[in-house]
Amino acid sequence: xxxxxxxxxxxxxxxxxxxxxxxxxxxxxxxxxxxxxxxxxxxxxxxxxxxxxxxxxxxxxxxxxxxxxxxxxxxxxxxxxxxxxxxxxxxxxxxxxxxxxxxxxxxxxxxxxxxxxxxxxxxxxxxxxxxxxxxxxxxxxxxxxxxxxxxxxxxxxxxxxxxxxxxxxxxxxxxxxxxxxxxxxxxxxxxxxxxxxxxxxxxxxxxxx
Ligand SMILES: N[C@@H](CCC(=O)N[C@@H](CS)C(=O)NCC(=O)O)C(=O)O
Numbered sequence: 001x002x003x004x005x006x007x008x009x010x011x012x013x014x015x016x017x018x019x020x021x022x023x024x025x026x027x028x029x030x031x032x033x034x035x036x037x038x039x040x041x042x043x044x045x046x047x048x049x050x051x052x053x054x055x056x057x058x059x060x061x062x063x064x065x066x067x068x069x070x071x072x073x074x075x076x077x078x079x080x081x082x083x084x085x086x087x088x089x090x091x092x093x094x095x096x097x098x099x100x101x102x103x104x105x106x107x108x109x110x111x112x113x114x115x116x117x118x119x120x121x122x123x124x125x126x127x128x129x130x131x132x133x134x135x136x137x138x139x140x141x142x143x144x145x146x147x148x149x150x151x152x153x154x155x156x157x158x159x160x161x162x163x164x165x166x167x168x169x170x171x172x173x174x175x176x177x178x179x180x181x182x183x184x185x186x187x188x189x190x191x192x193x194x195x196x197x198x199x200x201x202x203x204x205x206x207x208x209x
Contacts, residue, residue, distance in 0.1 A: 017042045018072045020062065022049050024129070026122055026177030027082040028069040033206050034086040034173055038093055042071075050130060083110045086170050095173065097166035106164050109171035117153075120146035122178040124185030135186035143186065150192050153179060157198035168205040176202040 019042050021028030035042050047053045047068050055066045063070035063080035070080040079085050090096050097103045120142050127133040163171040180199045183189055189196055
């Protein structure tokens, strides 16, 4: 594991949360963006998944699934799964709507992201960006399902500013992570103009580029 590098607002002498992440993984960036947006201090531990750094005994003791992101909270407790982590970090903030129905709609998007978007949009990108595959070697079903997910997002972002009417929420954080880099997985965002505009709004809202 590479030397830890400080990010966010680490306070000297005070235990800060540690984020174990791969800085080109959308799942990991969700956690970074949420912490940055909310001003939560953390130390970023760069973890190279291709070198097996998420499968070491040390990492498996934090996340038995052998994946990043994983965090160790300032009190020493470990937590994994990107969407579980951002839900924990954003508790009580405007990133989680206070209205129960809107909060449930946000969760609807988070569950959909993990089952119907990330397995296609992120996986196609993984094969190309991490493994160096050509677009022509991607599984056509993955590409088809990824485009279906992007088409659904395009319809959902046609009218509203963000995915949930209350405003920028974890639904946007989770879904923009891989959508904004979908072209690295061969998806043509030119086919989804509403998505492109929504990405720009999310990036402005989160202060990322
Ligand atoms: N559902 C998990 C997925 C995590 C995941 O797929 N992590 C990948 C990087 S994006 C990973 O650690 N892969 C390494 C491995 O499985 O060995 C989440 O949202 O955190």
